[in-house]
Amino acid sequence: MIGRSGSAPHYLEIGGTINGTYTLTDGTTYDYPWIIVDFQTVELEDGSTYDNVPIIQAQYTGHEFVVFDAKEKTIATEATAQAGYYYVGCSGSTYTLLSLSTGDTIPYGDYTTAIYKTPWNSTYAVEYGENCWARSNLRQYLNNSGTEWWIAQHDCDIAPSTSLSGFMTYMPSIMINSLTPIKRTTTRSTYMGRTVDTTYDKFWIASHSEMNFKASSLFDADGAPWTYYKQILNSETPITPSTYTAMIRYRCDETTRATNWWSRSANYGSPQQFYVANNGITSAALNPNQSYSVLPCTALI
Amino acid sequence: MAKSLYQKPTLSPLERVQFDNMRADLAAEKARNERLENALLELAEIIASHDDGIVELAEE
Numbered sequence: 001m002i003g004r005s006g007s008a009p010h011y012l013e014i015g016g017t018i019n020g021t022y023t024l025t026d027g028t029t030y031d032y033p034w035i036i037v038d039f040q041t042v043e044l045e046d047g048s049t050y051d052n053v054p055i056i057q058a059q060y061t062g063h064e065f066v067v068f069d070a071k072e073k074t075i076a077t078e079a080t081a082q083a084g085y086y087y088v089g090c091s092g093s094t095y096t097l098l099s100l101s102t103g104d105t106i107p108y109g110d111y112t113t114a115i116y117k118t119p120w121n122s123t124y125a126v127e128y129g130e131n132c133w134a135r136s137n138l139r140q141y142l143n144n145s146g147t148e149w150w151i152a153q154h155d156c157d158i159a160p161s162t163s164l165s166g167f168m169t170y171m172p173s174i175m176i177n178s179l180t181p182i183k184r185t186t187t188r189s190t191y192m193g194r195t196v197d198t199t200y201d202k203f204w205i206a207s208h209s210e211m212n213f214k215a216s217s218l219f220d221a222d223g224a225p226w227t228y229y230k231q232i233l234n235s236e237t238p239i240t241p242s243t244y245t246a247m248i249r250y251r252c253d254e255t256t257r258a259t260n261w262w263s264r265s266a267n268y269g270s271p272q273q274f275y276v277a278n279n280g281i282t283s284a285a286l287n288p289n290q291s292y293s294v295l296p297c298t299a300l301i
Numbered sequence: 302m303a304k305s306l307y308q309k310p311t312l313s314p315l316e317r318v319q320f321d322n323m324r325a326d327l328a329a330e331k332a333r334n335e336r337l338e339n340a341l342l343e344l345a346e347i348i349a350s351h352d353d354g355i356v357e358l359a360e361e
Contacts, residue, residue, distance in 0.1 A: 013310055018306050019307075
C-alpha cells in the first residue's frame with residue numbers, strides 16, 4: 001500500500017489529485033477528484049503509526065446538504081429525576097433547564113410541550129443538537145452507505161429527519177474497501193466538558209486548525225495545519241478566520257455553485273459548529289441541526 | 302491506486318482555487334446575461350402584442 005511505504009512525497013505533490021467518481025443511485029456519475037492536502041504521520045486503531053501518509057480531501061462537496069447533528073429531543077417519561085441526567089422543560093419555543101435533584105418529581109404539568117432529558121447541564125443539545133464531531137450524525141453519514149446509516153451513539157441520541165443515503169453510497173466500492181480508519185482528535189465545546197475525543201474513521205472532515213486557522217477564544221487546535229491550506233491561504237503560520245475567497249468550494253453536481261461546508265471544529269463557547277460559507281467567510285458558526293455540505297477527507301493508507 | 306489515477310498538478314493550489322472561482326464567476330455572469338436577454342425578448346413580445354393598445358393610449 002502506497003501510504004505505508006513512507007515514500008509517497010517522492011512521487012506525489014501537494015495539490016495533485018487522485019481521480020474519483022461520485023455516482024448517484026440512479027447511475028448519474030460526477031467527477032470527484034481528491035486533492036492531496038498533506039503528508040502526515042497517522043495512527044491506526046491498533047496503535048501502529050505510519051509516516052508521510054497522503055491525506056486527501058474532496059475537491060467538491062457532495063450533492064446533498066447534511067445535518068451536523070439533530071436536536072436531541074429525548075422525551076422524559078420517568079416519574080422522578082434520574083442520576084446522570086438533566087431535564088429541560090419546553091413550552092412552545094421556550095426551553096428551561098430544570099433544577100432537579102436525583103429522585104425529585106418531574107413537573108410534567110408545568111410545561112405544555114414536553115420535558116426532555118439530556119446528559120448536559122444545558123439546554124443546548126435539546127434545542128440545537130450537539131456540536132460534537134465524535135457523537136454527530138454527520139460522522140455516521142460519512143462512514144456508512146444506504147439509508148440506514150444512523151445508529152444511536154448514546155442514550156439521548158435522536159435520529160436526524162432525513163432520507164439521505166450515507167456518503168459511502170456514492171463512492172466506488174474499490175475505494176471504500178481500500179481505506180483504513182485513522183485517528184483524529186476533536187475538542188468538545190464547553191457545555192460538553194471541553195474534553196478531547198479520539199475517533200478512528202475512514203472519512204472525516206477538516207478542523208479549523210487543520211485549515212491553518214489559529215485557535216482562539218472560539219475554537220481549539222485539533223490537528224496541525226495542512227500544507228495545502230498554508231499554500232492557498234499564503235501563510236506558513238496559522239491565521240485568524242476571516243473571509244478568504246480561496247476557501248470557497250463548489251458542489252460536484254454543479255461545479256459553479258458555491259456551497260457552505262461544515263468544519264469539524266466546535267465553537268466551544270456556544271452551541272454552534274463552525275463552517276466555511278459559500279462566500280469564503282470562515283469565522284461563522286451555525287447550530288448543528290442545520291444542514292450544510294461536506295468535503296470529506298481520508299488517508300491513502 | 303494512486304499511481305494510475307494520479308494527476309500531477311498543473312496549477313499551484315492557490316491558482317487552482319482561483320481558477321474554480323473565476324469559472325463560477327463567469328458562469329454567474331453568463332446566467333445573468335441570459336436572464337437579461339430573456340427578459341428583453343419577453344418585453345419585445347409584450348410590446349409587439351400590445352402595439353395597437355399603446356398607439357391608442359398615445360392618441361388619447
